[in-house]
Amino acid sequence: MDSLLRLLAVKPRLLALGEPTHQENDLLRVRNGLFRELVEQEGYRAIALESDCLMGLVVDDYVTQGVGELDEVMARGFSHEWGGLAGNRELVEWMRAFNEGREDPVRFAGFDGPLEITGPASPRQVFTTLHTYLATWLDADLLPCTADALDALLGSDERWINPDTMMDPTQSIGRTPEADRLQLLAGELTALADTQAPYLIAQASREAWDRARLYARTCSGLMRYHYWMADTSDRRIARLLAQRDLMMAENLLDLVDRGPTLVFAHNSHLQREQSTLNMAGANHNWWSAGALVNARLGQDYAFFATALGTMRHHEVDTPPADTIEGVLYTQDHQLVDPKALTGPLKPRVSPWFGYAALHPDHLPSIDGIVFVKDVNPS
Known part of the structure; x- marks a missing residue:
């Protein structure tokens, strides 16, 4: 061709x-x-x-x-x-x-x-991987939360991946106080990775920082997706589709x-x-x-x-x-x-x-x- x-x-x-x-x-x-x-x-x-x-x-x-x-x-x-x-x-x-x-x-x-068609993944992997990366290289007082506090907010993975949520938004936990706090933490962890980029790249590698930024984007994207999973309006499906393509972009x-x-x-x-x-x-x-x-x-x-x-x-x-x-x-x-x-x-x-x-x-x-x-x- x-x-x-x-x-x-x-x-x-x-x-x-x-x-x-x-x-x-x-x-x-x-x-x-x-x-x-x-x-x-x-x-x-x-x-x-x-x-x-x-x-x-x-x-x-x-x-x-x-x-x-x-x-x-x-x-x-x-x-x-x-x-x-x-x-x-x-x-x-x-x-x-x-x-x-x-x-x-x-x-x-x-x-x-x-x-997947049945719904989004639990945010545990992306949050814990990003937090571990930052905690490895930065002083603990720079992090917005401890690993234990993050684990408590995440709770059990079963709550996040409940397949019934796809058809019944009232079963989603995407708008609970814990989810709201996690959305804020996603932004704070992302900002920390960005503001400390020169140090993090020098201590580890550019490759490791690029992957951390991937996890950071996915943290925020997943939490927004879970937020719209809990939406009960007629725009719910369109917002979920738009959020997926935004993550892709x-x-x-x-x-x-x-x-x-x-x-x-x-x-x-x-x-x-x-x-x-x-x-x-x-x-x-x-x-x-x-x-x-x-x-x-x-x-x-x-x-x-x-x-x-x-x-x-x-x-x-x-x-x-x-x-x-x-x-x-x-x-x-x-x-x-x-x-x-x-x-x-x-x-x-x-x-x-x-x-x-x-x-x-x-x-x-x-x-x-x-x-x-x-x-x-x-």
Whole structure:
């Protein structure tokens, strides 16, 4: 495939590649090939996936330093069961082999929060890890609380991860006095890491401080997510969706400060348009991570959307001729300039809930389309 960058006036610091569905190895292998080209020919230094940002540290340690065994890394380093996909395993294997003996390794990152469909994680891990890091290097009187006081505020993890909370906000503890205090502590611990940055970096390392800042962002993000889990208004779902994408955007903005990065996630998380979800008969609108990052980076952000022709194992058959996918299905091109798609086009209607076709109204905000004609079963 031609380089994605040929469609752009400048090389972006953050190049986004979206997918219209999840868990399809054909799409992951297209991603892997494009990432290799960006690393070997364009100097890109990292890839970020729609996976837990904390779990991703396990993968980064493996691909950069060879820490751990591959099977364990795939099991512990990905959320959403992404570690079981052959395409992701092949990516990790290639990155480890590429980095062997290099002083400036290519990095791996998850950029999603520690969130699952059933709800957010307990904030214990992020709070205790951040507190331990600060307590190791700083005088105790600088810290806003002791480890024991923090443990008492956190209480049992079961209260935080109660799956019934997703459907019943009254069961959430996200607006209790303890949660309010933890939100304040998240800000105070973050401020301490920032105000003591020169000392902390000199005593430990820049790498350790960067990871502490990741834990700090996640502390605040998780507490805001738990706060909105307890919301009983009609805006609850939209606020939860917006908070998740805000956490994603914050992680991406941190990553691009360290070098050109490819981010791979669902099109809906990376698009510049406002995202929409229909749930329980109501439409929920929010700005995606891509829209938020684009507002900050401008031309340093580029978005390429992946489109597909057929996915017959999910009853997604030959696309209608008057859709984006239908026009592309008659061609052999894999990389398409959206400006070349002219004439009246209709939205493609998917027979399967797990696949979202490109909308013609979004074409002006897409920098390029990567087209995969036929997707085979993974």
